[in-house]
Amino acid sequence: ERNYQAFTARVSTEPSIIMLLMHDLTSIKRTEQMRVDFIANASHELRTPLAAVAGFIETLKGPARDDEEAREKFLDIMAVEAERMRRLIEDLLSLTRIELNEHVPPRGEVALEEVIRQASAALSPLAKADGISIVVEAAPDLPRISGERDELVQLFQNLIHNAIKYGRERGEVKIALKQQAATGRRGPEAFVIASVKDDGEGIPAEAIPRLTERFYRVDVKRSRERGGTGLGLAIVKHIVNRHNGKMQIESRVGEGSTFTITLPALKKQTDASVTELL
Ligand code: ADP
Numbered sequence: 001e002r003n004y005q006a007f008t009a010r011v012s013t014e015p016s017i018i019m020l021l022m023h024d025l026t027s028i029k030r031t032e033q034m035r036v037d038f039i040a041n042a043s044h045e046l047r048t049p050l051a052a053v054a055g056f057i058e059t060l061k062g063p064a065r066d067d068e069e070a071r072e073k074f075l076d077i078m079a080v081e082a083e084r085m086r087r088l089i090e091d092l093l094s095l096t097r098i099e100l101n102e103h104v105p106p107r108g109e110v111a112l113e114e115v116i117r118q119a120s121a122a123l124s125p126l127a128k129a130d131g132i133s134i135v136v137e138a139a140p141d142l143p144r145i146s147g148e149r150d151e152l153v154q155l156f157q158n159l160i161h162n163a164i165k166y167g168r169e170r171g172e173v174k175i176a177l178k179q180q181a182a183t184g185r186r187g188p189e190a191f192v193i194a195s196v197k198d199d200g201e202g203i204p205a206e207a208i209p210r211l212t213e214r215f216y217r218v219d220v221k222r223s224r225e226r227g228g229t230g231l232g233l234a235i236v237k238h239i240v241n242r243h244n245g246k247m248q249i250e251s252r253v254g255e256g257s258t259f260t261i262t263l264p265a266l267k268k269q270t271d272a273s274v275t276e277l278l
Helices: 002-013 015-061 068-100 112-129 149-165 205-210 220-225 232-242 271-277
Strands: 133-138 172-184 187-198 246-252 256-264
Touching: 015 068, 068 232, 112 133, 112 149, 112 172, 112 187, 149 172, 149 187, 149 232, 149 256, 205 246, 232 246
Parallel strands: 133 172
Antiparallel strands: 172 187, 187 256, 246 256
């Protein structure tokens, strides 16, 4: 009670405090609105395949009961829709887990080239099915980075998967790895830069700033056809943030897109510090 009075007394003499409070409420409201929108979108995304499955169950119980051919066809569609729901739930869980840890510094030490080779090996059957070749070009002696291996594998799987999904049939996905030195505020710094380039349909310039929004797609129908959930780049954004990295997107409609990830390298141990440790 007393605290409240003291507060109002101060407020009445200092209008700037009132403004501060209002500003805070706006940002809380915005976060709350985003949460509500997210749940509404996620529910809608799940409801669509669920409605399809429920519809086919009804048809199979009724009009198509004795139609062998229709039954096979409907069961196949139901399997596709069930798989879509599984992927969506998987991505929703990933996103929640990664977001929870976004402010926890990564613990492991990772060679990015190994991560990228693992990610591209996992997707090579999918690429092969579209006649797409994945090429990895890594500069020699790349420094290691501090990172969570599983998250980094997921980051590059999402980018390579997109390059395949929206790439040109019988095209190429090129992944390049190099290092870059720069002088930062705390002296010399090194970065490892990985880019994933496709020669596919490209992205209109006005869509680029929105790509990491949850459920944003340039072409909803095409994303669905290709098995997209609309969450891949939102997941990428959170993983990049956790690793103190940056993502840059360059694209030209009809020519292709390049997604470039820059991550801070671990400082190489100098001979002096090694001796110190010994
Ligand atoms: P999705 O599951 O729909 O692929 P993402 O979050 O991974 O969701 O990507 C969001 C949208 O960005 C995609 O629907 C697509 O429109 C566009 N996109 C992402 N990567 C590429 C790419 N390499 N080439 C063209 N468009 C892309």
